[in-house]
Structure formats: structure tokens, C-alpha cells
Amino acid sequence: MNPARQEHTRRRTRGRRRLLALALLFPVVLLTAASLGAVRLGPADLWHLLSGGEQATALMRAVFWDIRLPRVVLAALVGACLALAGAGVQGLFRNPLADPALIGVSAGAAVGAVLCFFLGWALLLGGWLLPLMAFVGGLLAVLVLRLFNTGFAAGGTAKLILAGVALNAMLGSVLGFFLFSASDDALRSMTFWTLGSCASARWPQTVVLVVFLAIGATLLWRHARALDALQLGEEQAAHLGVSVRRVRREIIIGAALMVGAATAFAGTIGFLGLVAPHMARLLLGGLHRLVLPGALLIGAMLLVLADLGARTLVAPAELAVGILTAAVGGPFFLWLLRRPSSWSAS
């Protein structure tokens, strides 16, 4: 075996080990987050709750099963969706600054949600119309963007990115107009929604998110090797037998489904989709079979931790989770960047 090949295998093994470590860390983070909160639950209380014992009070049961646990699970799913979508979009665009927001889905979802508040429909359909309109808004924006997915010749991706930037700006001005014309009441709800929060979590929402995460993850996973090939350039990838247009289409749809659903339930949460995939690449190397699951786990853990801070730091009040995603993820990301030879690992 030649030395380069050996080095490659060594890195891949190291990446796999680290991915396994992330996977083992994940339940620890989930359990820690579920055991902490404004209502103090000791280890004995947790045991009673989890084992279905009768010793837990009604308040403890309500808080743990109906409020805290769905919230932790929702945060994990939202973080996973955003980060996985980010990994796919960054791989596709071969651009370190690409963010799932670039394909217009977050802005589209925000316009859908804000329109819902504007019309005073936020509470209709038992509160489900709001996430539905946000989701539809996100998908419509992406469908518009898809019109620009033409040809794979040189510049195809650049055109898509530029179309995304223009689309975002247009949706931003629509959003601004709604914010301007809204009543005071609606305005405050809109502002709250655009800050992002997992506070309103309900079990049915987590079920819906699991479905979308599964669809999105399947679409992206199928193209993990194609994404690796794309890193060499689109023409090279095409020579290797990758159908660039199809890969683009399916990854954008997968990312849109995940980000649309996540945004629908938690509002717009920035930073995670951009940074979690980079963290995965820095830790695990550049292979997408490692980066995609790694980003999913890192995104889930980051948002669970950020939300833990949101609900405990100023308890009994709440902090906006958007403040904390950057506060939790930023320093860790900078530390990764500072490590010697961090970029050569990717």
C-alpha cells in the first residue's frame, strides 16, 4: 500500500471513531438536558418518572413528560434538521459560507409565518395553520429557486447561489413590508417568531419532524458519494458519472423539507446550519458519509444545549435561543479553527 493511501485509511478510521464518540455523547447530552430545568428534579425523581413510579407528583409528571421532554426532543430534531441541511447545501455549493438559508427556505418560511400573523390566523386549526403556512412558504421559495437549476455547465452553481441571494433579498423586503403594516400585537408575535424558540414544543410536532428528518436524511445520504465527487468540481463529478442536476435537485428538496419543517415549529434559528457542518468536517474529515451524520449529531446537541441555557439561565424567565446558539457554538468553532492543521484535515 502506498503512503498516501495509508494516510487516507488512517484518517477515515479516525473519523469513524470520532463519529462513534459523538453518537455516544448524544444520549448523555439528551439525558443531562432532560434532567435540568427550572423545576428541580433529583436523580430519585427522575428514576420515579422514567420507571412510571407513583412517587412523582402530578406537577413533576406534567413538567417532565408534557413540557420538558418534548422540548428537548424538539430542540434535538430542529438542530439535526438545520445542521444536516447545512451540510448538504455546503457540500453542494462547495462554499464554506453557504447556509441552508441561502436556498431561500428560511426567508420563505418567515414570510409564510408572518403572513399568518398578519391575517390574524395564528391560532386557527388548533395552532397548526401557522407551521403549515411557514412550511408552504419555505417550499414555494425553493420551488422558485429550482427554476434556476438549469444546466450543469460551468457557472451553474454560481447562478443558483446568486438566484438564492436575490430571492432572499426579495423575501426580506416582503417581510419588512408585513412588519411595517402589522398591528402592534401582530408585530410582537412576528418578532418573537423570527427570534426562534423551542418553548411551545408538543409531542405531535416532534413526530412530524421525525418524518421530515427521515425523508431529508435519506435524500442526502443517497448522494453522499456524489457530494464527495462534487468537491473535485462539477465537470469532474460529471465525468465520474454523477448526474449533477439530479443531485442538486434532490439535495435542495431534502434540505428544504428539513429546514421548512424545523423553521415551522421553532421559528428562524440562525448560525447552526452554517457552523455545525464545519464542525463536523473539522472533526471527522471531508467524507460526506461521515460529515452528514456528524453534522446531524452536532447540530442536535448544540441546539439542545442552547435551549437548555434558554430555559435555565434566567429562570423563571426565558432567553431567546438565537442568542445562545452563537454563544454556545461560536467559541467551540473558533477553538476547532485554531487547532494546528485544522483545514488540512478536511
Add this chain to the structure above:
Amino acid sequence: MRLVPIFLALVLPALTGQAEPQRIVTAGAAVTEIACALGLGPRLVAVDTSSRHLEETRDKPDIGYVRTLGAEGILSQEPDLILISSEAGPPGVLEQLARSGVTMITVANGHELENIDDKIRIIAEATGRTSEAEAVIARVTEDIAALRQLVAAGDERPRVVFLLARHGGSLMAAGTETAAHAMIEAVGGVNAAGSFAGFRPLTPEFFATQPPDFVLVSESVGENDAGLLEGLPGLGAGSAGQGPQIIRVDDAAFLGFGPRTPSAAAAVATALRRP
């Protein structure tokens, strides 16, 4: 058989829901003010941020902004009654609270002085303070009558604008569908910014083309913000007394639609009629 009355005395309150709540969480300034006016201050275990302006509530735990409440934080205070104003949210969190089994009562927060006594009655009934409520309602009714008299005595309706000096420079004026608009009408003024709904940034030219007679600003607007008004055409020192007069209001009392609102309004109505 002697035990029956004692038994009933112990059990009946619990059965009919008449047991007085001991640990109350309130969200919404008017709701908190009413609870305090009914003598429930010591029983409040936590209040929202907008309710901490009162002496009695200043040191209570803060459950956050009334529209971004968190269910677990509220329940961690182990309340037996949650009193919230209708602007409280987000809806998903209210739903979680409703499912928790703790009694939660929503008090509609309309922009009508006539509804303040309804709010007082709802809260009094929920807390078993109906006799205390009578005195508070009587005072509120009296204050409203005094305000009406003042307003009826005035022959002209002055043009009034309510300004929020916020966001580092832009002046936001209260249009229709705001508490400030309702109060401007209640004190016998015409809202000079009544051509739009909600709060909007005002162009400086507004003061040159449609000068109001009075400008209402919150007491909490600092000195720096007050200087902001001076730069505007027709406002402040530059116009040597010809410009609109600035009246500072305690916005918690004036815009809260709580028990102190009618008397605060009467004070403003008096200021509007001063030559």
C-alpha cells in the same frame, strides 16, 4: 352528626373551588395592579417583567416578557393560580400551562375604561376577594365619572400625539388600535397620528405640516431622548413656546387600563385644558 358542619366547612371550599389561592403568578401589568389593589401582593410568588414597576412586586421572581413566557419557569414557582392578561403568550406555552392542571384565568385586556371593573371582578372572584373588590370598583367608577366631567367641560378637542422615543433616534408615534390612541380619545383629545394603525416611525415633517398641540411621552424617556424631541421643527426650545407642549405620563398607569388608569387620565385631561 356534630362533625358534619366541620366536615363541610373543610371540604366545601375545595369542592366548590372557593379555597383561596395562596401562590399566585401574574402576567400583565393591569392584572398585577388589580391583584395588588385587592391586597393579594404578599401572595404573588412571581410576576412578568412589565409588572415589576410596583413597590410590592419589585423583588418578586421575574417570569419574563409577557409574550414570551416559559411554562416550566412558571410552574417551578408552584403556583395554585395563574392570572394572565389576554396579550400573554406564546399560545403554545399557554396550552402547556392549561394542560398542567393549575388553574389559569385569562383576563381580557381591551382598550376601554369601562371594562376595568370587569377585570377587577374576574380577579376578585378567582381569589375570593369580592368584598375588597367593591371598594376598588367604587373608586375606579368615581375616577371615570370625574374624568368624563372634565372632558365634557372642555369645548375644544386638542390635537395630541403619543411618542415613543426608541431605536436610537426614530420617533415612533401611536396610531389607531393602540392603548395610547384609546387614552388620547378618553382624555378628550384627537390623535394627531390617527391616520395609521399601530406604532409607526414619524417623519420630522409631520411636526411642520400638522403640528399637534400636545406631545405625550413616557416618564421613562431619559434626558437624552428628550433632547431628541428638541431637534424637530416646531418642537422644543427652538420654537420659543409656539410649539406643542410636552406632557410626561407614567405609562404603566396611563396606558395600563388598570385601577390607576382613570385617575392618571384625569391628570392628563387637566393638563390638556390648562391655558
